[in-house]
Amino acid sequence: MMTQTFQPAHVSGTPFLFFTGKGGVGKTSTASATAVALADTGKRVLLVSTDPASNLQDVFGMELTNEPQAVGGIQNLFACNLDPEEAARTYRDSVVGPYRGKLPEAVVNQMEEQLSGACTVEIAAFDEFTKLLADERVMDDYDHILFDTAPTGHTLRLLKLPTAWSGFLDESTHGASCLGPLAGLDAKKDLYAKTVQALSDSNQTTLVLVPRPDTASFKGAYRASQELQTIGIDNQVLILNGVYSPVQNEDKVSGAFAHQHELALIEMPAHLKSLPAYTLPFVAFSLTGIANLQRLFNEPKWRPAAAENADHPLAELNSLKDMVEHYSTQNTRVILTMGKGGVGKTTVASLLAVGLAEKGHHVHLTTTDPAAHLADRFEGTGGDNLTVSRIDPELQVESYKAQVMEAAGPLDDEARAYLEEDLRSPCTEEIAVFRAFAEVVAKADKEIVIIDTAPTGHTLLLLDATQTYHKELERSTGEIPVSVQNLLPRLRNPKETDVLLVTLPEATPVFEAARLQQDLKRAGIQAKNWIINQSLAGTGTTEALLQAKAYSEWPWIQKVSSELAERTVLIPWQAQDSIGYDKMKQLVTK
Amino acid sequence: MTKVTIYDPAMCCDTGVCGPVVDPKLTAVAAAVFSLEKKGFSIKRFNLSNDPAAFVENKKVNALLFEKGIESLPMILVDGEVVKTGDYPTVEEFAEWFGVDAAELQTVKQPSNPLNVTIASSGAK
Numbered sequence: 001m002m003t004q005t006f007q008p009a010h011v012s013g014t015p016f017l018f019f020t021g022k023g024g025v026g027k028t029s030t031a032s033a034t035a036v037a038l039a040d041t042g043k044r045v046l047l048v049s050t051d052p053a054s055n056l057q058d059v060f061g062m063e064l065t066n067e068p069q070a071v072g073g074i075q076n077l078f079a080c081n082l083d084p085e086e087a088a089r090t091y092r093d094s095v096v097g098p099y100r101g102k103l104p105e106a107v108v109n110q111m112e113e114q115l116s117g118a119c120t121v122e123i124a125a126f127d128e129f130t131k132l133l134a135d136e137r138v139m140d141d142y143d144h145i146l147f148d149t150a151p152t153g154h155t156l157r158l159l160k161l162p163t164a165w166s167g168f169l170d171e172s173t174h175g176a177s178c179l180g181p182l183a184g185l186d187a188k189k190d191l192y193a194k195t196v197q198a199l200s201d202s203n204q205t206t207l208v209l210v211p212r213p214d215t216a217s218f219k220g221a222y223r224a225s226q227e228l229q230t231i232g233i234d235n236q237v238l239i240l241n242g243v244y245s246p247v248q249n250e251d252k253v254s255g256a257f258a259h260q261h262e263l264a265l266i267e268m269p270a271h272l273k274s275l276p277a278y279t280l281p282f283v284a285f286s287l288t289g290i291a292n293l294q295r296l297f298n299e300p301k302w303r304p305a306a307a308e309n310a311d312h313p314l315a316e317l318n319s320l321k322d323m324v325e326h327y328s329t330q331n332t333r334v335i336l337t338m339g340k341g342g343v344g345k346t347t348v349a350s351l352l353a354v355g356l357a358e359k360g361h362h363v364h365l366t367t368t369d370p371a372a373h374l375a376d377r378f379e380g381t382g383g384d385n386l387t388v389s390r391i392d393p394e395l396q397v398e399s400y401k402a403q404v405m406e407a408a409g410p411l412d413d414e415a416r417a418y419l420e421e422d423l424r425s426p427c428t429e430e431i432a433v434f435r436a437f438a439e440v441v442a443k444a445d446k447e448i449v450i451i452d453t454a455p456t457g458h459t460l461l462l463l464d465a466t467q468t469y470h471k472e473l474e475r476s477t478g479e480i481p482v483s484v485q486n487l488l489p490r491l492r493n494p495k496e497t498d499v500l501l502v503t504l505p506e507a508t509p510v511f512e513a514a515r516l517q518q519d520l521k522r523a524g525i526q527a528k529n530w531i532i533n534q535s536l537a538g539t540g541t542t543e544a545l546l547q548a549k550a551y552s553e554w555p556w557i558q559k560v561s562s563e564l565a566e567r568t569v570l571i572p573w574q575a576q577d578s579i580g581y582d583k584m585k586q587l588v589t590k
Numbered sequence: 591m592t593k594v595t596i597y598d599p600a601m602c603c604d605t606g607v608c609g610p611v612v613d614p615k616l617t618a619v620a621a622a623v624f625s626l627e628k629k630g631f632s633i634k635r636f637n638l639s640n641d642p643a644a645f646v647e648n649k650k651v652n653a654l655l656f657e658k659g660i661e662s663l664p665m666i667l668v669d670g671e672v673v674k675t676g677d678y679p680t681v682e683e684f685a686e687w688f689g690v691d692a693a694e695l696q697t698v699k700q701p702s703n704p705l706n707v708t709i710a711s712s713g714a715k
Contacts (some may be wrong), residue, residue, distance in 0.1 A: 095642070102646045110600040111639055303698045407617060419617065 006278035007297060008037035014206045014235065015139065016198060017146045020228075021210035022220035022342050026241040028055045028468050028508070029287035030280065031148040033296045039077035040294070043143040047071075047079040050129060050149055053119075055508045056081055059288050060281075062177050066128060073290050078142070082128040085167075091115070133198055192267050200232030207236045209275070213243055213261040217342070222269045238275045244282035247545045253536075254543035256575035284548035286507050317561060317570040320588050322354035323500075323529070326567070332498050333444040334490065336451050337531075338520075340503035340512040344533040348571075349452035354581060355588035357385040362447035366391060366440050386581075387447075391436045399431035441490060442483035492524045497525040503560065505535050505553035514564055531567035532557055539574030592669060593632040594688055596623070596678075599663040600638040607612055619678045631688050638663070 011017055011034065028049070032118040035047040039520050046068050049056040056079060057064050060071050064081035071077045092115040100108055132138055132145065198204050209225055211217040225236055244261050247252045285292055327335065335352060337345040338550075346367060355364040366389045401423050443449050499520060501513040513530070520527050536550040537557065561568040574587075626633045636644035646652055648703075650672055652663050658675065666674040668687050685692035 099642045099646065103642065103652070104656050104659055107600075107638065107645070107655060107663075109643060110660055113600070115600075115639060404617065419621065 003240065003277045005406045006280050008041070009036045010276075010278055011206050011208060011237060012038060012043070012144070014202070014204055015142070015144055015279075016031055016133070016205040017144060017208055018149055018205065019147065019208045019210055020149050020224050022217050025210050025212045025217050025220075025342060026287070027210045028059055028148045029293070029296075030208070030239060030241055031146050031181070032059045033287065033293040035077060035079075035144075035146050036074060036290055036293045037297055038072050038144055038146075040510070040529075042076065044076045044136070044141065045078065046145045047077070048132065048141045048145060048147050048397060049079075050083045050084070056148060057510065058508055058511050059293075063213065063290060069480050071290075077589040082132070084128065087128045088115070107584055133194070137408075170488035196231070200234070202235035204234060206232065207233050209238045209272070210241050211238070211272075212241055213264045215264050215267060215396065216267050218264065218404055222272055225271065225275070229379070236275050238277040240277065240279045242282045243279045244545070249542050249544055249547075251542050253539045253541035253573070254546050257546060257573075260575065263459060272325060282549075284545055284552055286552060288507055290443065308562060317532075317568050320351055320531075320569055320571060321590070323531075323567070323569050324352060324588060327352070327356060327448070327498070328359045328361065330495075332496070334441055334449050334451070334497040336491075336497070336499045337502050338499055338513070338516055338527070340509045343502045343504050343509050343513075344571075345502050346452045347471065348500065348531050348533060349450050351584055351588045353386055353388075353450045354501075354584040356448055356450075358585060358589055361385060363387070364440070364443050365450045365452075366448050367452040391433060391440065395432050396432035396436045400435065431553075438483040438487045442492070443452060444496065447501075488524075494526055498529060500529050500531055501527050501565075502531045502533055505532050505537065505560075507556065510556050510564075517564065529569070530560050530567070531569045531571065532560055533571045534573045535570050536573050538570050592689075594634070594679075594684070594687055595667040596633075596635045596667040597645060597663060597667070598635055598637045599660065615678050618681065622681055622684055626684065626688065629690075634655075650666055 017031075017034070019027045021027050021098050031047060035045050039045045048055065049064070060079060062072065064079055066080055066087065068078040068080040071079050092112060095115060096108060096112050099111070116545070137321060138145070207225075207228055209221045211221040229236070244258055246258060280296065283296065285295065287293060335349070337349045339345055349367070353363045357363045363386050365386065371568060404423060405419065437451070439450060440451060501517055503509040503513040517527050535553055535557070536546055537553045539550070541547055541550060557570065591676065601669060623633055623635060638645060644651075645655060650667070650670070651665055654672060654675065662675040664676070664678055666679055674683075679687075682692050685694075
C-alpha cells in the first residue's frame with residue numbers, strides 16, 4: 001500500500017471534519033495537531049470535543065466549556081467541550097429549578113434523579129451537537145469545525161442518532177414519551193434534518209478514521225467505516241497514526257516493534273486499503289501543548305534521550321504475578337479492569353483470569369466491551385477452572401424486550417406498537433446491559449468474577465446507572481432480581497471487590513484513569529491498584545527513538561506509583577498480544 | 591363524561607420500561623390508558639418529570655403531596671376528586687369509572703367502531 005505522510009491540506013476540503021477511532025489511537029492528538037496546523041495557515045478553526053471524558057483539556061492545558069473560546073497563543077483557533085453530562089446537568093437545573101419550594105423536597109429530588117438517567121444525557125448531547133452542526137451563524141464564524149469524537153461506540157451512537165431520531169419522530173404515533181425530557185423536540189425537526197444532510201454531504205463532511213497500525217484498531221476502524229457508510233457518510237480518509245521506523249541502535253525490541261506494524265499493515269482489511277490513506281510517524285514526545293502539536297508535521301521525531309532519566313527504581317514496582325498472588329491470598333471475589341479505551345483492559349483481565357485459574361481458583365471472565373475481542377484471545381482454549389462469557393449489548397436488549405413484552409401480557413396491535421416504541425428509547429440498552437452486568441457479578445458467590453469493562457464513557461454511565469437504579473428500585477413494584485439488589489453493596493466492599501485502573505505510561509490515559517478514580521470514589525468505590533501496561537521502559541530497549549519514548553514514560557510511571565496508587569504493576573511492552581491460554585499462562589506465572 | 595386524571599411519579603417513560611425492572615402493573619396501565627384514549631374517553635396522565643407544573647397547579651394534588659409526600663404518587667382523580675393514592679387503578683376500576691366492560695380494556699381485538707362504544711357507555715351511566 002502506497003501512503004504518504006499526512007498533511008492538514010489533505011483534509012482541508014470540507015468545513016466539517018470528524019475524527020473517529022478506538023480509544024487510545026491518538027484521535028485527540030491528531031485532531032488537535034490538524035486544528036493547530038489549519039489555524040496556522042490563517043483559517044478560522046473550531047475544535048469540538050464531544051467525549052464525556054474529554055482529553056482536549058489536557059492537550060491544551062486549559063479548562064474548556066461548551067462555549068467556544070480562544071486557545072492560547074494561536075490566532076484563529078477556538079475550542080469547546082460538549083460534555084453531554086454537563087449539558088444534561090444544565091438542562092436538569094433549568095427544569096427542576098422553578099419547582100423548588102413549590103413541590104416537596106422529596107418530590108423535587110425524585111425529578112432530579114429521573115432526569116439524571118441515560119436518556120437525558122443522550123438527548124442533551126445530541127441537542128448540543130445539532131446546535132453546532134445546523135447553526136449557520138457558527139458556519140459563518142469558522143472555516144473548519146473539527147470534532148474530536150469519543151471512542152467508537154459512543155461516536156457511532158452520536159453520529160447515527162440523527163437518522164435514528166428523524167426516523168423515530170416520523171414514526172411516532174403517540175408523541176414519543178421517552179423523548180419527553182426535552183420538550184418541543186418536534187419543533188427541532190428541521191434542525192435535525194439539516195444535521196443529517198450536512199453529515200452525508202461529501203462537500204461538507206470528511207470522516208477521518210484514525211487507527212494505530214495494529215489489528216484490533218484496524219477492526220474498530222473497519223466497523224466504524226462500514227457502519228457510517230451505510231448511513232451515507234461516504235467521504236472517508238484514513239490516517240495511520242504512530243507508524244514506527246527505527247533511527248539507530250536497532251535491537252530485538254525495535255525489531256519486534258517494527259515487525260508488528262508491518263504485519264498489521266499487510267493484514268489490514270481490504271476495505272480500509274481502498275480508502276485514501278496517510279501516515280503519521282511514531283514520535284517520542286507527548287502531543288500536548290501547541291509547540292509539540294506543531295512539531296508533529298514539521299520537526300524531527302525524536303531527540304536524544306536525557307541520560308539523567310536513565311536509572312529509575314523499576315524493581316520497586318510489582319509484576320502481574322504479584323497481583324495474582326495478592327488476589328489469591330486476599331480472596332478477592334470481583335475484579336474490574338477500568339481505564340481509557342485501548343489501554344489493554346481485556347489483556348490485563350485475561351492474564352489475571354489465567355493466573356488465578358492456575359492458582360486453583362474457579363474463575364469466570366467476561367466483557368461488556370461492545371467490540372468484544374475476548375473470544376479472539378482464547379481462540380477456543382481454556383483451563384479447567386476458567387469459564388469465559390461476553391455481555392452482548394444487542395442480545396441483552398433483545399432478551400430484555402422479550403421479557404417486557406411477556407410481562408405486559410396479551411395486547412392489541414396498537415398497544416403493542418406503543419410499548420415497542422418506548423422500548424426503542426436509548427436507555428433500553430443501558431438497562432439491559434446493566435442487568436446482565438449485575439447477573440455476572442452475582443456469580444461471585446461461587447467463583448472469582450473478572451470483568452473487562454467497556455470504554456470509559458460507557459463505563460461511567462454504567463456505574464452511574466448502578467447508583468441511580470439502585471435508589472429507584474426502592475419504590476418499584478416489579479420483581480427486583482437479587483443480583484441487582486446486591487450489586488452496589490458488593491462493588492463498594494473492598495474485601496470483595498477490587499477495581500484495577502489500567503493505563504499506559506502517557507499523559508492522557510493517566511489523567512483519564514485518575515479522573516475515573518475520583519468518579520469511583522464519589523460512587524463509594526475505592527480504586528487503589530494501578531496497572532501500567534505496554535511500558536517500553538520495562539523492555540530495556542536501546543534503539544534511540546524507542547529509548548527516547550521509554551524515558552518520556554518516567555514522569556508518568558513516577559506519578560502513578562508515588563501519587564495515585566497504593567500498589568503499582570508495570571507490564572513491559574510485549575511483541576504481540578499473548579493469544580491462547582498457554583502463552584498467557586507463561587506470561588503471568590514466570 | 592367521566593374524567594380520569596393520573597398523576598405519575600417521576601418516570602422516564604409512561605410504560606416504565608426504562609426502569610430497572612419491568613413493572614407489569616405499569617405496563618398494563620399504559621396499555622389500558624392507551625386503549626381508553628383510543629375509544630374517546632377522557633383520560634389524562636401527568637408525569638412528574640415532564641409536567642411538574644401540573645402538580646403545582648392542581649391544589650388538591652399539591653396539598654396531598656405536601657401532606658403525605660412522595661408515597662402518595664401515583665394519585666388518581668376522578669372528576670376532580672382524589673379516589674386513589676400510592677397505587678395504579680386496576681382494569682376493573684377503570685371499567686367501573688367509565689362504565690364499560692373490563693374485558694374490553696384487555697382485548698386483543700380492536701373495536702370496530704370506537705364512537706359507538708362511547709355513546710353506549712355514557713348512556714349506561
